[in-house]
Amino acid sequence: MDTRAEGRLREASLRVTRPRVAVLEAVSDHPHADTESVIRHTRERLGEVSHQAVYDVLRALTAAGLVRRIQPTGSVARYEARVGDNHHHVVCRSCGAIADVDCAVGGAPCLHASQDHGFVIDEAEVVYWGTCPRCSTRTTPTSHPDREDIR
The missing domain is CATH 1.10.10.10 (Winged helix-like DNA-binding domain superfamily/Winged helix DNA-binding domain)
Structure with missing residues (x-):
């Protein structure tokens, strides 16, 4: 099997x-x-x-x-098995944690460019930035010394 x-x-x-x-x-x-x-x-x-x-x-x-x-800005390459649904990501500025954010609409791309310059657009990639729940409850911000080692 x-x-x-x-x-x-x-x-x-x-x-x-x-x-x-x-x-x-x-x-x-x-x-x-x-x-x-x-x-x-x-x-x-x-x-x-x-x-x-x-x-x-x-x-x-x-x-x-x-x-x-x-590969969000300042991060090493990351891999995920969730493919084909045009979802986006939210990244914690403090610890580098990443979570999926579903598209606002069902089909891809879920955003439409104001100008396409003749391109046939089939995907929109958006990265949201903020502070994760764990880091937002800390009294002192977490700073990762080496952005290359974000987990």
């Missing part, structure tokens, strides 16, 4: 391999994970796997449309 990840790989005409299944499951289980987190979660499932193998799998999954790569 196929796992959900194996079925998604087959539907995308990708060969089913243990690293691909493990990476897809890691991204599905940990939305907005950075590459280092995906590597860590993949190693928990498989044991040893090289950084390069995970990077290659992430690239293949992104190209196949099974995962989406996002």
Whole structure:
């Protein structure tokens, strides 16, 4: 019996391999994970796997449309398995936490450009910025010393 990840790989005409299944499951289980987190979660499932193998799998999954790569300003690349619905993101300015924000309308794109310059627009990407509930209750703001290591 196929796992959900194996079925998604087959539907995308990708060969089913243990690293691909493990990476897809890691991204599905940990939305907005950075590459280092995906590597860590993949190693928990498989044991040893090289950084390069995970990077290659992430690239293949992104190209196949099974995962989406996002990179808010000041952050490392993040990956999510929620694809195809044109949702947006809200990012905490203090700790870097990311959450999904559903589109205001059902179809993509949910925003319409005042000028399209002849482009056929099929997606709008919006990033909202603010302070997450956890950081807003702190008496002193959290400053992450290295924006490259936001979790």
